[in-house]
Each structure stands twice: as C-alpha cells, then as structure tokens.
Amino acid sequence: MQRYQIYIDGKWSDPSSGSWFETTEPYSGKAWAEIPRATEADADAAVRAAHRAFLSEAWSGLTATARGALLRRLAGLIERDAERLGAIEQRDNGKLIAEVAPQVRGIAQWFYYYAGLADKVGGSVVPMPRNDVFNYTKYEPLGVVVAITPWNSPMALTAWKMAPALAAGNTIVIKPSEFTSASLLELAALCEEAGFPPGVVNVVTGYGAEVGDPLVRHPLVAKIAFTGGEAGGRMVNQIAAADFKKVTLELGGKSPNIVFADANMDEAVKGAVAGVFAASGQTCLAGSRLLLQASIHDEFVEKLVALAKSARIGDPSQMDTQIGPIATRPQWEKILAMIAMAKEDGAHCALGGHALQGEGYGQGQFIAPTIFTGVTNDMRIAQQEVFGPVLSVLKFEDEDEAIRIANDVQYGLAAGVWTQDLHRAFYCVDRIRAGTIWVNNYRATSFATPFGGYKKSGIGREGGMEAIKEYLQVKSVWITTRPNRANPFIGG
Structure with missing residues (x-):
C-alpha cells in the first residue's frame, strides 16, 4: 500500500501527527493508499512557507511572462501523465474512467489558458478632471491563497482555482477532501518537476477540523477559494469575514x-x-x-x-x-x-x-x-x-x-x-x-468562460478572464506633473 507525504516549502515530509489514514476504492471498498493526517502545525507551516515564497525574489521577482512559462510547463507534464493521473483519481473517487481520462487532459488546458493570460492583465490610464496629475491603475496579487476542494472532481476543481491564482502571482496552499487526496499530491510532484520555486505550491491533507479550519483562520491567508456544500461555504465565509479575507465560493445547485x-x-x-x-x-x-x-x-x-x-x-x-x-x-x-x-x-x-x-x-x-x-x-x-x-x-x-x-x-x-x-x-x-x-445543451464548461452561481450557489466566478481578477487587487497611482505647488495655507 502506497504511503503519501505532505508537500510544504518544496519538501516532502511526514505529518507532524505521525498519523495516516486509509483511502479506499468506492467500487471495491479496498484500501489502496495511506494519506497523511496533517495538523494545525502543518497548516501553519504551509501558510508560512507560501507567505515567504510570495515575498521572495524567486517568485515575486518573476515577470508575468515567466510565470506563464512555468504554467505552460506544468500543463505539458499534466498532458504527459494524464492517463496515470486519471487512473489515480478514478481509483480514489469511483468516477468513470471514460469521464476522468478526458477530464484530466482538459485540466491541462486550464493551465495553458491562464499561462497565456498571465501577462495580458493590465491596468489603465485614467483621464482626470485636472491637468497637473497623471493617474493609472495596476493589478497586484493578493498573497497566500488557500484552495479547499471536494471529492467529486478534485483535480479539475483545484485547477479552476490554482491556474488563475498562480497566473496572477499568488502562492497557494491546497487542502483536498480527505476522501480524494492522492491525485492532488501527485499534482504537487508535477509542480516540483515543472520548476516552481519552493513554497509557491503546497498541499496539506487531512480532516477539516484539524487542518482546513486552521488554514481558513490563519492571519497570513489573503483569500480562500472553496468548492463544496452550502454549510461548509457558510462557515468559510463567516470565518473569512472576521479578518476581511476575500473568498470565492462555488456551492450547491438545484438546477x-x-x-x-x-x-x-x-x-x-x-x-x-x-x-x-x-x-x-x-x-x-x-x-x-x-x-x-x-x-x-x-x-x-x-x-x-x-x-x-x-x-x-x-x-x-x-x-x-x-x-x-x-x-x-x-x-x-x-x-x-x-x-x-x-x-x-x-x-x-x-x-x-x-x-x-x-x-x-x-x-x-x-x-x-x-x-x-x-x-x-x-x-x-x-x-x-x-x-x-x-x-x-x-x-x-x-x-x-x-x-x-x-x-x-x-x-x-x-x-x-x-x-x-x-x-x-x-x-x-x-x-x-x-x-x-x-x-439546447447541458453540462458544458470551459476554461474560457466564467462559471459560478447566484443566491446560495456561491460568490465569485471561476473560469474565463473574470476569474484571474478574483485573485488580484487594483491599485490607483497618482503622479504630480506640475513641479511647483501652491502654498497650502490660503493667504499665507
């Protein structure tokens, strides 16, 4: 039986708990791998690693074009290993191999799309009602993003978050469902092979109360991207609101x-x-x-x-x-x-x-x-x-x-x-x-168009050009063009 490790700061390590739990095949009921049972200490280590990486020259010093090149390299590795990754995910969540195989190949397209978009997001020059200033806007990454993903399509729904988050210049900590963690640990290995700097991508596995909750509450986390049920989404939103963290919530439907x-x-x-x-x-x-x-x-x-x-x-x-x-x-x-x-x-x-x-x-x-x-x-x-x-x-x-x-x-x-x-x-x-x-069709999705819900189906959008702005913040810059300013004290 394969025993996995967690991936933090570019290193594979055992969980601080020293404990693992079995993951089973839904069809046969047989255990086939052991998944690390991470703890709050592991969550803290992952967030701090991601925060250091976000501030590091190795990541923040990269141009947007260079980030895109890394994403393209990762996309190519996913294509290379699509059959193997699909088999792992199919074994973990019982999805049809006929559906999983093309879905994994499609995941690569998300990384290709956002690789190309990485250096296409620009600010604008703003016409002002005065002639002594120059104003422009620029987009900047948020910081550390926590991605919490469910068991039904773990790699696909992680890619929906990970690709735009990294293209925008953020770093990420991924917390998969305890039922389907193996494929995302395998994806972390491909990130390492692609050459992402240590700490840019981290994966911690385990139970929600033990590792998910500490991740959402961590003061160094800037945004949570969550896919799951309404109850989980409400809890994430309430916790995030206390620290004014940004959220993307893709929740339930009754379509x-x-x-x-x-x-x-x-x-x-x-x-x-x-x-x-x-x-x-x-x-x-x-x-x-x-x-x-x-x-x-x-x-x-x-x-x-x-x-x-x-x-x-x-x-x-x-x-x-x-x-x-x-x-x-x-x-x-x-x-x-x-x-x-x-x-x-x-x-x-x-x-x-x-x-x-x-x-x-x-x-x-x-x-x-x-x-x-x-x-x-x-x-x-x-x-x-x-x-x-x-x-x-x-x-x-x-x-x-x-x-x-x-x-x-x-x-x-x-x-x-x-x-x-x-x-x-x-x-x-x-x-x-x-x-x-x-x-006259149903259930079509694409990296090129936004997806998300009204009402209790969530907040924010995944996919398309709209998604990358979910992982960016805008800055307005004012530059004086007239060197001699008037005395601020009227009549002085």
Missing part, C-alpha cells in the same frame, strides 16, 4: 432543466439523462429538476425512463460503464435517505429508488438511476440538493410558470432551456436567475 413542447424531444431526453445521471449525479451543476411542458409530459417521461433503464452500471474502471458507484459511504446513505423522504412526501417513483447490490456492484455502494414524477416544487426533493442520480420531474403550462418554478429555489447555479423558438430562449435566459444557462 432546472426546462423542456418546451417545441423542443427536439429525442435530443432533450438525452440532455436530461446526461444532465443528472452523468457522474452518478455527483456534480453541483446537475439538472436535478426536470421541468416539462404539460402537453409533452407523458411521452417525454416514457422515453426518459426507457433511456435511463438502458444505462450500463458497474465497475467504473471499465470504459463501457456509464454509471458508477457513489464516491463515499456517507453520501450513499444520504441519497437513500432523500429517496425515502421523496416517497414519504408523495412523489411517484417511476424508476429506481433503491440501492444496487450483488454481483457486478462491488461492495454495493451503488444507487439505481431514480426518476420521480408527480413532484411539486414545494416538496423537499425539489428544493434540497441530492448530489446523486435522482431526478425530480415537474409540470408547467407556459414560459412564465416555468420561469417561476425555475427561480423558486434557494440556489442559482445553472439551468437548461430546450426550445426551437429563439424568442422564447432569450425570454427565459433573461429571466432565469442562474450563473450559467445552456440552450
């Missing part, structure tokens, strides 16, 4: 996927299935509320159930598997509890609604693709994030009712609209309160 009667039904059915059952529903942008126009409801549900039934479920390491296990036992138990809650509230279970166990299902950490019909928007299953392969189907009559139902939820991360009417599409896009809206 509506709206299908109108004029939509291409076969395409919309495939979009609905992919929107919620891909990654076994373990994604914040899952289209977990399917809104169907009443006139097509029955036909659509029939096609939907038939397609969902055809999914190949089983070993995620096999390329032809389409739905894999739930990543953690606590999450598996939570999903089953929410399924029971939906049945109790009166929703009709049209498909699934149970765990899958037996031959072909490993240790049994599987849940059948589940579709509930007869759902009303006041039901708990329509309001609370499941983070699993569970779809709620709701009816609507017209655009205004669809928009009202879509917005009547505490989240606002994403939404889908399926229609062939261009006017209707724009009407919905303008009125749905969500950070990302897909029209």
Whole structure:
C-alpha cells in the first residue's frame, strides 16, 4: 500500500501527527493508499512557507511572462501523465474512467489558458478632471491563497482555482477532501518537476477540523477559494469575514432543466439523462429538476425512463460503464435517505429508488438511476440538493410558470432551456436567475468562460478572464506633473 507525504516549502515530509489514514476504492471498498493526517502545525507551516515564497525574489521577482512559462510547463507534464493521473483519481473517487481520462487532459488546458493570460492583465490610464496629475491603475496579487476542494472532481476543481491564482502571482496552499487526496499530491510532484520555486505550491491533507479550519483562520491567508456544500461555504465565509479575507465560493445547485413542447424531444431526453445521471449525479451543476411542458409530459417521461433503464452500471474502471458507484459511504446513505423522504412526501417513483447490490456492484455502494414524477416544487426533493442520480420531474403550462418554478429555489447555479423558438430562449435566459444557462445543451464548461452561481450557489466566478481578477487587487497611482505647488495655507 502506497504511503503519501505532505508537500510544504518544496519538501516532502511526514505529518507532524505521525498519523495516516486509509483511502479506499468506492467500487471495491479496498484500501489502496495511506494519506497523511496533517495538523494545525502543518497548516501553519504551509501558510508560512507560501507567505515567504510570495515575498521572495524567486517568485515575486518573476515577470508575468515567466510565470506563464512555468504554467505552460506544468500543463505539458499534466498532458504527459494524464492517463496515470486519471487512473489515480478514478481509483480514489469511483468516477468513470471514460469521464476522468478526458477530464484530466482538459485540466491541462486550464493551465495553458491562464499561462497565456498571465501577462495580458493590465491596468489603465485614467483621464482626470485636472491637468497637473497623471493617474493609472495596476493589478497586484493578493498573497497566500488557500484552495479547499471536494471529492467529486478534485483535480479539475483545484485547477479552476490554482491556474488563475498562480497566473496572477499568488502562492497557494491546497487542502483536498480527505476522501480524494492522492491525485492532488501527485499534482504537487508535477509542480516540483515543472520548476516552481519552493513554497509557491503546497498541499496539506487531512480532516477539516484539524487542518482546513486552521488554514481558513490563519492571519497570513489573503483569500480562500472553496468548492463544496452550502454549510461548509457558510462557515468559510463567516470565518473569512472576521479578518476581511476575500473568498470565492462555488456551492450547491438545484438546477432546472426546462423542456418546451417545441423542443427536439429525442435530443432533450438525452440532455436530461446526461444532465443528472452523468457522474452518478455527483456534480453541483446537475439538472436535478426536470421541468416539462404539460402537453409533452407523458411521452417525454416514457422515453426518459426507457433511456435511463438502458444505462450500463458497474465497475467504473471499465470504459463501457456509464454509471458508477457513489464516491463515499456517507453520501450513499444520504441519497437513500432523500429517496425515502421523496416517497414519504408523495412523489411517484417511476424508476429506481433503491440501492444496487450483488454481483457486478462491488461492495454495493451503488444507487439505481431514480426518476420521480408527480413532484411539486414545494416538496423537499425539489428544493434540497441530492448530489446523486435522482431526478425530480415537474409540470408547467407556459414560459412564465416555468420561469417561476425555475427561480423558486434557494440556489442559482445553472439551468437548461430546450426550445426551437429563439424568442422564447432569450425570454427565459433573461429571466432565469442562474450563473450559467445552456440552450439546447447541458453540462458544458470551459476554461474560457466564467462559471459560478447566484443566491446560495456561491460568490465569485471561476473560469474565463473574470476569474484571474478574483485573485488580484487594483491599485490607483497618482503622479504630480506640475513641479511647483501652491502654498497650502490660503493667504499665507
């Protein structure tokens, strides 16, 4: 069994606790590696190393172009090792290898994108209402960034934070989920190989209360970038507010996927299935509320159930598997509890609604693709994030009712609209309160465009040019152009 170490200040070391914990494969339930159980002392050491690196000539003395070169080198190493990194992440969180492999290759593109953007962020000369000063603005890095990432897509969601943070000139301490730490320790090794100065990138692993909380509270931390649940995001935001730390929070979602009667039904059915059952529903942008126009409801549900039934479920390491296990036992138990809650509230279970166990299902950490019909928007299953392969189907009559139902939820991360009417599409896009809206497609993301939420789905944006400014602060500079100033004492 492989035993990992933490990575601080360019060195690999054992945790100060002298303790490790096992990480297991969700499919087989077998432990395959030992992860360091870091402590507050390790968190402090990582932040102080990052702070020293931020002030050092080795990092702060680099030009933005030189930082970009390091990021490009890292991107190339990720491409080189994509197959190995994907296999490690798949083993750690049970995601489909068919999904993880291209996702890891896509991670390299984030580093390439921000490598190119590193020396493209400039200030401006500001026209002033007086002729004796010259004013310009410049952007500067914040300092030490703490990135806290979840178990569903650890490398991808770390790259969303790490690439713009480093391109902007910050240093970073990464705290991965205790369930999926191995791939990010492997990523740290590539940062070392790429030639980042010691302390610029640090990875400490362990439990939230023991290492995550001290990182968020540390006085030398300038910003926290967090992806996770609403409760964790609220706690991070409250702690950060006490010291006026900046935050980026990418939180939960209960995204509506709206299908109108004029939509291409076969395409919309495939979009609905992919929107919620891909990654076994373990994604914040899952289209977990399917809104169907009443006139097509029955036909659509029939096609939907038939397609969902055809999914190949089983070993995620096999390329032809389409739905894999739930990543953690606590999450598996939570999903089953929410399924029971939906049945109790009166929703009709049209498909699934149970765990899958037996031959072909490993240790049994599987849940059948589940579709509930007869759902009303006041039901708990329509309001609370499941983070699993569970779809709620709701009816609507017209655009205004669809928009009202879509917005009547505490989240606002994403939404889908399926229609062939261009006017209707724009009407919905303008009125749905969500950070990302897909029209006649679902679940697309890119390094080139911002991603983030409205309402309780978070604060700030990741991706695109907007993201790098989340890791910068602006400075206004005034230079006097007239050498002889008037006596400040009037009449003196």
